Amino acid sequence: MKIVWLGCLILALTSTHASAQQPADAAAYKKAKEVVRDLERIVAPSGIQESYKTGIGGIDQWLNVRGQDQANPIILFIHGGPASPLTPTIWQFQRPLEEYFTVVNWDQRGAGKTYGEAYGEADPQAIGDSIHIPRYVDDAIEVAEYVRKRYHKKKIILMGHSWGTVIGMSAALKRPDLFYAYVGIGQVISTRENERISFEYALQQAKAHDNAPALKELESIAPYPGDQPITRERIIVARKWPQFYGGLSAFRDTSTYYFDAPLLSPEYDEADIRAIDQGSLLTLDKILPEFVNVDFSNVHAFPIPVVMFMGRHDYTTPTSPTAAWLDQVRAPYKQGVWFEHSAHMIPWEEPGKTLVSLLKYVRPLAEGAN
Template sequence: MSRQAVQWVNRWLWILLLGGLLSACALASTHAAPIHREEQIAVPGGRLFALVRGENPKAPILVWLHGGPGGAERPLFRLYNTALERRFVVVYLDQRGAGRSFDAKADPRALTIARHVKDLDLVVDQICREQGQSKVVLLGHSWGSALGLFYAQAHPEKVSAFIGVGQVSSEIGRQWSQHRFVEDAARGRGDAQALGRLRAIGPPPYSAAREIATQRLVERFGGYYRVMPDMKKVIARGILQGYVRPWELKQIFRGNAVSLEAMNDEILKLDLPTQVPEIRVPVAFLLGRYDRQVDSRLAADYFQRLRAPAKIVVWFENSAHNAPFEEPDLFVATVPRVARQLGVAVGPPQ
């Protein structure tokens, strides 16, 4: 081969190599690395723990708001609903006083609805800055559904959609509904023991301790989970799959107890049909047909009265209060579908 031919071959080899490198870089840029980070977000008087995960960093931000108050459900969300990380950048937030955000030395008087709303605003601003976005989808479960609506009411410009699961409406109305449900179910089954416990608890309004005792009776008759799972097995799965640390469980339970006690008087005043009659963001309620913990029939009535630019209600026919954990496959398929219907640009799974 002549020198000219060799030079010609070498030139084309370099062109091909350079082209391959550029193509690889372009491919890498369109498939950015998944997100998996833990954050300690500074708030007045402490820090909040947030786990941020997503397979596509350009996906919409979804902020999980757990129940309680103080009920850090992050391990359950991850155990049952991690598939949402394929469609969203999911923020698993431990609210003030809950889970890894619990501080035994903190003043429980700081656990107020107003403080939770301000905390959430700091979290939303930080995550949006990090992801280069301006809005989030809020997904609130139980107490988290009240927090999410209060936040969306205060900061509609930062919320692309709100999704309430096990939606709270009126607290006193909820407690009376619990009481009637347990009484009717116990009488129907001839359960004298449950009727005796209900009489000992007494009628609403409940203290935090009496609320927990009533919830146990609601669980007994299928109003919390339609079919109660073996919680020891659920906890074992969460530990084995790395979603919760064994030594963390005591802190989770302690945080829940402290928050329930500290916020009980304020929670008793919750009446969302009066406090949030209108909201300027699209709304969806995902309701369990058998939910008698907050009574999905009360939530459905609130949905009809709530004024919003767009509204969707979805019934989970085989769930009570915990649709994300009772029908997880349907839940993780429903959330992105509903978000798209509310105008959120949710892409295909990564």
């Protein structure tokens, strides 16, 4: 099976997600998962560890809340995909963040536990017609309002990754009163410009490595994106080779560590894992026509502090449009942070610098949170 991260979109191409396959030694995996579960337990009396569903946008949606001290500022972390929940991967990178922040991960409509096939909360066919960017934005705002009230916070920090930056930036623009700051990781500014840069990078690398199969596939869709529609078939080819040349995870041609992370997640059982691919198939075609038209380049004023984490080697959502946007935007505070050893997967690739950067540039913006 091959999974391709499509700019912000994950597409299951030919089979099930690798992490959904039955492991060869189920008992060993179960034992390993219990070790992770024990390590992940929040035992501090001041801490919080909750996973629950709540009504958001007319359906039940799942939240995961973790932190060592409830007095800390809250981060609402909006995942990518659009159906690629962070919850089954947070065991890989999030624990250090939990010492300084309470982190809320939300399985969006059509994603992970909220997909609902295993639980019955959200019939996939029933929510199919609601798979539109404005609905996701309104869901994010509703989640933010709910979290703020439940945990008695004046405001929260909003952070998005990949596809989640489309939702996050839109939510911040629509309801700035809810947020201390917005943090974009793998930010999308212009989908078409991202696609052009990513394709050019792949073509350059294929030529440099004399990769005839890659050149043949890339030239079959050239010029890309050009004036033609960005179809499912074209974007599959366009995403494949930049990722192979380290544009998803820097200096790696695969990202198995990420795609197989749910195998050891204490938060996800087998049905939840299967729902990752099922949600991807449900949402991809529905959201693609809207996603390819995303363009924030004409946003010249941002209402709240904005911080962009940019992977130097990111050719999944290339960083040059983000850096250019940040240079020209007017905001109460703005900061760009370059991650020299990362591509698109910054929290996984440079978790230490992720924490240090959040403490240096973001936590001070959450005034009155302590």
